[in-house]
Amino acid sequence: MRSLLFLAAAVAVTAEYVPGRAFDRFFTIWLENQDFSAVDKNSDIAGLAKEGILLTEYYGLTHPSQPNYIASVGGDYFGLNNDGFVRIPQNVSTLVDLFDSKNIEWRGYFEGIPGPGFMGEGSTAFDGSGWDYVRKHNPFVSYDSVNLNGTRLANLLSFSDFASDVKANTLPQYAHLSPDMLNDGHNTSLQYAANWTQSFLTPLLANEQFMNRTLILLTYDESATYPIPNHIVSLLLGGAVPSNKKGTTDDTMYTHYSILSTLENNWELPNLGRYDVGANVFQVVADQTGYTNHAPSDAAAVNNSLSYAGYLNNDPTKYLPIPAPNLKLVGAGGQGVDSSVQTYWNSAENQLTPYDGSGMLYDGGNGTSDPNAPVYKAQAPGPNITSTASGSSATKSSAAARTLVLETRLDGLGMLLGTALIALLVL
Ligand SMILES: *[C@@H]1O[C@H](CO)[C@@H](O)[C@H](O)[C@H]1NC(C)=O
Numbered sequence: 185m186r187s188l189l190f191l192a193a194a195v196a197v198t199a200e201y202v203p204g205r206a207f208d209r210f211f212t213i214w215l216e217n218q219d220f221s222a223v224d225k226n227s228d229i230a231g232l233a234k235e236g237i238l239l240t241e242y243y244g245l246t247h248p249s250q251p252n253y254i255a256s257v258g259g260d261y262f263g264l265n266n267d268g269f270v271r272i273p274q275n276v277s278t279l280v281d282l283f284d285s286k287n288i289e290w291r292g293y294f295e296g297i298p299g300p301g302f303m304g305e306g307s308t309a310f311d312g313s314g315w316d317y318v319r320k321h322n323p324f325v326s327y328d329s330v331n332l333n334g335t336r337l338a339n340l341l342s343f344s345d346f347a348s349d350v351k352a353n354t355l356p357q358y359a360h361l362s363p364d365m366l367n368d369g370h371n372t373s374l375q376y377a378a379n380w381t382q383s384f385l386t387p388l389l390a391n392e393q394f395m396n397r398t399l400i401l402l403t404y405d406e407s408a409t410y411p412i413p414n415h416i417v418s419l420l421l422g423g424a425v426p427s428n429k430k431g432t433t434d435d436t437m438y439t440h441y442s443i444l445s446t447l448e449n450n451w452e453l454p455n456l457g458r459y460d461v462g463a464n465v466f467q468v469v470a471d472q473t474g475y476t477n478h479a480p481s482d483a484a485a486v487n488n489s490l491s492y493a494g495y496l497n498n499d500p501t502k503y504l505p506i507p508a509p510n511l512k513l514v515g516a517g518g519q520g521v522d523s524s525v526q527t528y529w530n531s532a533e534n535q536l537t538p539y540d541g542s543g544m545l546y547d548g549g550n551g552t553s554d555p556n557a558p559v560y561k562a563q564a565p566g567p568n569i570t571s572t573a574s575g576s577s578a579t580k581s582s583a584a585a586r587t588l589v590l591e592t593r594l595d596g597l598g599m600l601l602g603t604a605l606i607a608l609l610v611l
Pocket residue numbers: 309313314315316365366370371
């Protein structure tokens with residue numbers, strides 16, 4: 185009887201709050217179009233870097249903005265090479281499906297969005313000066329698996345919703361934040377956006393409740409200078425950054441796919457069977473989960489200036505269908521491909537796929553020749569790089585400690601419920 189009650193209580197608790205291995209909440213804030221070399225010299229950004237970890241080898245995936253946003257939740261940009269209005273078919277799953285597998289609450293907050301789930305291309309600024317919110321900076325809304333689903337659309341909210349969620353302590357466990365076209369630096373300047381960011385983050389970094397087991401990724405979507413490699417500044421901040429890591433740098437190579445892979449690793453989520461698998465996990469997280477980062481070791485080969493061919497490329501000679509995911513991959517969460525992906529793509533298990541779990545980066549070359557184009561191969565397990573065996577003793581003991589705390593709390597709850605039930609039985 186007591187164990188049954190214990191189970192019921194455990195289910196109720198995990199449904200509202202899912203503990204992660206290195207953090208319990210992840211917020212990513214995206215600024216626009218700046219080169220690493222310029223941002224690195226900005227005093228506001230340097231001030232923030234003292235509070236966190238500067239990622240020195242983080243790359244945008246291509247140009248312009250939109251494909252970078254889209255890739256960060258779907259594990260590919262599907263050849264997209266423009267900022268136009270696009271839709272991605274319903275059989276392409278996203279981070280939202282991965283979160284659903286564990287009931288992890290997520291939201292997107294977009295400054296200037298006129299209302300929840302707004303699907304238009306942009307909205308006019310309150311002073312009539314131009315477009316404020318833009319669809320191209322919203323990573324979710326172009327996926328039909330999101331925009332045909334009212335429940336999911338209702339999670340696309342505004343910055344005032346963010347402010348009230350901070351105040352009421354009702355933030356979800358993951359959120360993507362896009363400031364408007366002025367505050368993100370798109371229509372303004374590096375200095376303007378850096379000052380905005382500093383003003384936005386300072387009170388949050390001082391908010392104990394907000395910081396508690398929270399990891400923040402401040403990033404840029406892409407670099408400003410097209411012909412040079414797409415090297416951008418990213419910072420990790422928040423209470424999940426250990427104090428001895430504050431003010432340090434991390435030279436591991438990352439891209440926007442590292443967001444997916446880090447989230448999968450932290451919450452032991454399934455994967456999308458796309459470029460999420462094999463992308464390096466933020467080292468501060470990998471250190472705690474025992475995950476081993478790997479390729480690509482040669483940062484010099486990375487360019488990411490042009491998009492490869494694909495479904496969303498607006499050059500008709502570069503059209504390709506949506507590639508089949510690789511259903512045999514195991515991701516950084518130690519899990520296979522998500523069940524939603526399996527359902528849609530089982531019939532395509534014999535199709536070739538460009539996703540091999542190797543962590544290799546692909547791009548569109550220099551426009552005339554493309555030595556880095558994706559290579560299609562038979563679906564097969566990736567290299568054995570996703571093992572979380574090494575270093576797992578630390579993880580296990582801290583997990584055990586957390587479980588213990590939870591059990592102690594639940595034990596009390598179980599006894600309470602037990603008493604209530606006995607009282608009912610007596611009646
Ligand atoms: C920002 O610039 C874009 C052109 O890139 C323009 O369409 C938009 O109206 C501008 N928005 C604001 C708020 O100035």
